[in-house]
Amino acid sequence: MTHFLPWQQAPARRWLAARERFAHAWLIHGLAGCGQMEFALAGAASLLCEAPRDGLACGECQACRWVQAGNHPDLRRIRSDAQAVREGAMDVAEDAKKQPSREIRIEQIRSLLPWFNTATHRGGWRVALLYPAESLNTIAANALLKILEEPPEHTVFLLAAQAPDRLLPTLVSRCRRLPLAVPPAAEAQAWLESQGVKDAAARLAVAGGAPLLALEQAREGRPVTPDWLELFLDQAGNGGDGAALADMLQAGEPADWVDGFQRLWLDLSLAAHGLPPRYHPGQAGRIMAIARKLDPAALARAADWLRSQRRLVNHPLNPKLLADHAARYLLQSVQPR
Numbered sequence: 001m002t003h004f005l006p007w008q009q010a011p012a013r014r015w016l017a018a019r020e021r022f023a024h025a026w027l028i029h030g031l032a033g034c035g036q037m038e039f040a041l042a043g044a045a046s047l048l049c050e051a052p053r054d055g056l057a058c059g060e061c062q063a064c065r066w067v068q069a070g071n072h073p074d075l076r077r078i079r080s081d082a083q084a085v086r087e088g089a090m091d092v093a094e095d096a097k098k099q100p101s102r103e104i105r106i107e108q109i110r111s112l113l114p115w116f117n118t119a120t121h122r123g124g125w126r127v128a129l130l131y132p133a134e135s136l137n138t139i140a141a142n143a144l145l146k147i148l149e150e151p152p153e154h155t156v157f158l159l160a161a162q163a164p165d166r167l168l169p170t171l172v173s174r175c176r177r178l179p180l181a182v183p184p185a186a187e188a189q190a191w192l193e194s195q196g197v198k199d200a201a202a203r204l205a206v207a208g209g210a211p212l213l214a215l216e217q218a219r220e221g222r223p224v225t226p227d228w229l230e231l232f233l234d235q236a237g238n239g240g241d242g243a244a245l246a247d248m249l250q251a252g253e254p255a256d257w258v259d260g261f262q263r264l265w266l267d268l269s270l271a272a273h274g275l276p277p278r279y280h281p282g283q284a285g286r287i288m289a290i291a292r293k294l295d296p297a298a299l300a301r302a303a304d305w306l307r308s309q310r311r312l313v314n315h316p317l318n319p320k321l322l323a324d325h326a327a328r329y330l331l332q333s334v335q336p337r
């Protein structure tokens with residue numbers, strides 16, 4: 001896909017309008033699932049297009065066709081193997097013993113060096129697309145930093161990221177920042193519906209307003225409200241011991257359900273203040289009923305605990321222990337006073 005998503009077109013036009021005095025490195029960042037990678041790719045296409053329309057790629061010229069086919073000589077995509085597999089650009093190894101690497105490695109950065117010395121097609125731009133930028137390991141990030149300190153001519157680096165705070169600060173300081181906002185709900189919902197998603201409004205709410213995340217969850221056939229959340233809402237305040245919930249959590253990804261609990265916790269604290277839930281409007285009745293009886297101090301302590309787990313969750317020491325503890329502790333935290 002080399003087009004900007006509908007909510008990206010206005011910011012993209014403003015960004016590309018200054019292309020004559022363009023910065024040579026951009027950090028395009030925003031909430032996961034709002035389309036930073038798509039923005040960066042469409043940005044690359046627009047910079048390379050030979051006949052841009054109103055600043056954006058025409059989709060028809062030779063350069064646009066090359067970008068679509070993935071073989072424009074002046075465009076390089078640098079991504080982790082895991083990302084390439086996700087995009088279907090790379091097969092998982094037959095003897096899938098080894099997980100595809102989640103890192104961008106130094107060889108990938110070094111492989112760009114000869115490319116900087118070749119002439120560009122019709123003397124235009126050269127665009128290096130790196131994403132997700134968080135997957136640059138330290139050595140690769142330092143190699144990129146060296147390049148950005150003496151940037152090659154006619155070259156633009158587009159880095160797409162969700163969490164700039166996880167990047168090397170010196171690298172971030174070499175880039176102009178381009179923050180992308182969460183799209184307006186109405187626009188995101190209309191787009192999801194145009195992609196054939198049912199329950200678009202509810203899915204969008206559960207995904208925290210991130211339309212690409214909502215689309216992915218719909219395409220994976222996930223229920224709007226995850227099973228573990230249904231069970232939690234049923235058992236909260238009803239004396240559930242957490243065993244069944246722990247089994248469900250164990251079957252999922254800790255990063256997913258810790259995020260999910262953080263959103264539910266926000267809904268519970270809104271409800272405790274008499275406000276409607278933001279992420280789970282479809283569950284308002286049950287959430288209100290739980291919130292009316294709970295102890296705000298216990299809710300706040302559990303919110304702190306969830307925050308501390310969120311930082312560790314990509315490398316849990318023992319996922320089974322984490323699931324067991326979370327199920328018991330979180331159910332306990334919403335017991336009636």
Ligand SMILES: [Zn+2]
Binds near residue numbers: 050051057061062063
């Ligand atoms: Zn074009």
